[in-house]
Amino acid sequence: xxxxxxxFRIHRFEGLALGLLAAAALAFAGGLIIRLASMGxxxxxxxxxxxxxGMDSGCAARSDWAEYWSLASDIGMFAVLALALLPFFVGLxxxxxxVAKEIERGTVALAWSVGPSRRRWxxxxxxxALAAAVGVSLAAGLLADxxxxxxxxxxxxxxxxxxxxxxxxVLPAYALASFGIALAVxxxxxxxxxxxxxxxxxxxxxxxxxxxxVDAMLRSEAIAIDESRMMEVRxxxxxxxxxSLIRTPEGELISWLEAEVxxxxxxxxxxxxxxxxxxxxxxxxxxxxxxxxxxxPIAEWRMAVVLGAIGLGGIVLALAIVERRRPT
Amino acid sequence: xxxxxxxxxxxxxxxxxxxxxxxxxxxxxxxTALVGPNGAGKSTLLKLCVGFERPTAGSLRVWGLDPTRxxxxxxxxxxYVPQDPSLYRELTVEEHLGFAASLRPRFDAEHAxxxxxxxxxxxxxxxxxxxxxxxxxxxxxxxxxTRAPVLLLDEPLANLDPLARREFLTVLGEAVxxxxxxxxxxxxxxxxxxPVCDRLLVLGQGRVLLHETVGxxxxxxxxxxxxxxxxPGLVALFPDRAGxxxxxxxxSADAPATRPATMEEIxxxxxxxxxxxxxxxxxxxxxxxxxxxx
Numbered sequence: 268x269x270x271x272x273x274x275f276r277i278h279r280f281e282g283l284a285l286g287l288l289a290a291a292a293l294a295f296a297g298g299l300i301i302r303l304a305s306m307g308x309x310x311x312x313x314x315x316x317x318x319x320x321g322m323d324s325g326c327a328a329r330s331d332w333a334e335y336w337s338l339a340s341d342i343g344m345f346a347v348l349a350l351a352l353l354p355f356f357v358g359l360x361x362x363x364x365x366v367a368k369e370i371e372r373g374t375v376a377l378a379w380s381v382g383p384s385r386r387r388w389x390x391x392x393x394x395x396a397l398a399a400a401v402g403v404s405l406a407a408g409l410l411a412d413x414x415x416x417x418x419x420x421x422x423x424x425x426x427x428x429x430x431x432x433x434x435x436x437v438l439p440a441y442a443l444a445s446f447g448i449a450l451a452v453x454x455x456x457x458x459x460x461x462x463x464x465x466x467x468x469x470x471x472x473x474x475x476x477x478x479x480x481v482d483a484m485l486r487s488e489a490i491a492i493d494e495s496r497m498m499e500v501r502x503x504x505x506x507x508x509x510x511s512l513i514r515t516p517e518g519e520l521i522s523w524l525e526a527e528v529x530x531x532x533x534x535x536x537x538x539x540x541x542x543x544x545x546x547x548x549x550x551x552x553x554x555x556x557x558x559x560x561x562x563x564p565i566a567e568w569r570m571a572v573v574l575g576a577i578g579l580g581g582i583v584l585a586l587a588i589v590e591r592r593r594p595t
Numbered sequence: 596x597x598x599x600x601x602x603x604x605x606x607x608x609x610x611x612x613x614x615x616x617x618x619x620x621x622x623x624x625x626x627t628a629l630v631g632p633n634g635a636g637k638s639t640l641l642k643l644c645v646g647f648e649r650p651t652a653g654s655l656r657v658w659g660l661d662p663t664r665x666x667x668x669x670x671x672x673x674x675y676v677p678q679d680p681s682l683y684r685e686l687t688v689e690e691h692l693g694f695a696a697s698l699r700p701r702f703d704a705e706h707a708x709x710x711x712x713x714x715x716x717x718x719x720x721x722x723x724x725x726x727x728x729x730x731x732x733x734x735x736x737x738x739x740x741t742r743a744p745v746l747l748l749d750e751p752l753a754n755l756d757p758l759a760r761r762e763f764l765t766v767l768g769e770a771v772x773x774x775x776x777x778x779x780x781x782x783x784x785x786x787x788x789x790p791v792c793d794r795l796l797v798l799g800q801g802r803v804l805l806h807e808t809v810g811x812x813x814x815x816x817x818x819x820x821x822x823x824x825x826x827p828g829l830v831a832l833f834p835d836r837a838g839x840x841x842x843x844x845x846x847s848a849d850a851p852a853t854r855p856a857t858m859e860e861i862x863x864x865x866x867x868x869x870x871x872x873x874x875x876x877x878x879x880x881x882x883x884x885x886x887x888x889x
Binding site: 269270273276277278279280372373374375376377378379380381382383384387388391593594 | 642645646647648666667668670671673674675677679680681682683684685686690691693694695697698699702734737738741
């Protein structure tokens with residue numbers, strides 16, 4: 268019997284529980300994709316939504332149009348979250364089980380006294396567990412991409428920053444990060460429940476920190492797009508809008524508050540369409556600070572690499588801890 | 596060749612010294628009974644040998660290898676049987692052998708299997724379905740399957756019933772004879788390990804109190820009747836089960852007014868050495884220590 272099969276036998280409770288959880292999440296999302304596709308809403312309807320010109324009566328009048336959006340938005344969000352949370356559960360539970368459970372139950376005494384190499388023992392469990400965690404999470408990530416497309420077929424998910432971090436290769440990176448953190452914490456604490464709590468908190472902090480960093484990088488890459496071009500380039504639907512700015516008659520981009528300071532309180536009346544002081548010839552315009560959706564692949568991989576590096580760091584740390592610690 | 600060799604070996608857990616400057620050589624071959632009360636340092640010594648702990652001071656060699664510097668080599672030289680069998684509840688006996696084989700390149704699964712078959716332990720049974728005695732036998736079979744020259748047994752008899760203990764010791768004795776391994780068997784029940792042991796190693800309060808062959812111990816120790824506080828070669832006064840104190844003396848068989856000591860009495864005597872005991876004739880009254888083991 269191979270080491271991987273033995274590892275699965277030893278951790279079969281976690282394996283089966285997570286397998287069922289994964290199957291449920293994947294089936295839920297897959298079922299929703301099939302349901303949305305089966306409704307047969309033409310692509311033109313979705314294109315009209317993003318055209319900015321309003322919808323013709325044909326699409327809006329469809330009896331299933333409201334049902335589609337209800338499914339895609341409300342139920343769809345549940346499916347997105349289910350898929351995105353799956354890697355955390357899988358990574359945390361398997362990561363803790365690999366070392367902490369064995370220390371808590373005392374079985375490491377057998378493994379560490381029979382096997383001259385603790386590294387070999389650890390890798391013998393880590394490799395199949397990690398392969399399972401990353402494999403399931405990759406399936407979830409790819410399905411989440413498909414779900415993103417199914418929810419709005421007019422937007423290419425590979426060119427959209429919408430739901431960045433909730434789909435694609437970021438999901439297996441979540442699994443890797445949570446697995447590595449749980450492995451290291453579990454190896455240090457040697458107790459399952461405390462390890463789960465500490466590793467869960469650390470993983471949450473890691474993800475929030477990574478998201479903040481990636482967002483800051485995206486913001487630094489944002490460009491100004493005039494309001495009139497926003498629908499044309501699908502900035503709202505696919506890009507990440509960070510700020511709204513005023514383009515002055517001189518062509519300078521400044522904040523709204525800065526504009527008020529510079530042009531006085533009357534500025535608000537001049538730019539308000541339909542207002543008593545509205546003056547379309549004054550030369551003011553609105554622009555948005557937007558990171559285009561075309562940067563999604565870069566942002567996605569950037570996030571995945573950071574999380575993956577943290578996860579691998581956790582595994583290396585766990586190896587070092589296991590090499591030195593006592594079996595109780 | 597020395598199976599285990601220590602020099603000034605010490606181990607401290609926070610403020611407590613579990614082992615203190617232990618100088619020791621366990622020669623290859625036979626079974627050494629490692630006896631002492633709880634907290635004497637027996638488990639600590641064995642855990643240091645198998646690389647589960649690191650010494651605070653001093654040196655240790657197991658089969659010529661230092662477990663601190665070459666743990667892999669030292670672990671490859673030992674088979675270890677813990678007090679609790681540490682078996683996986685999810686695995687069958689056969690899977691445990693496969694597990695051991697996956698971790699130890701030259702693990703002799705057939706050797707372990709044949710021993711377990713002889714004991715009629717079902718290989719297909721989950722470990723949790725086995726009795727405590729059977730689990731201990733599986734643990735011993737795995738340790739023997741490693742084909743390591745040194746076998747370390749950390750109180751494996753502690754949780755076994757008398758029948759299982761006897762069976763375990765029979766298997767151990769046979770394995771040592773047939774396989775030629777060196778076994779160090781920790782226990783705090785001297786009478787049980789006496790029949791199978793070749794050497795006696797008494798640990799107390801982290802120090803070696805006595806280390807010699809069983810034959811030497813029995814030949815060199817006598818028990819003097821109550822009140823013999825001035826007996827020549829006095830090791831210590833020790834209480835018997837009735838509470839009466841006797842003197843353990845280091846003397847030859849022709850020492851007058853003495854009788855042969857049992858191994859249990861020898862161990863009791865050495866463990867009592869240095870402890871404050873009531874002065875014979877004045878039970879219940881505290882008195883100074885009467886003797887210290889040489």
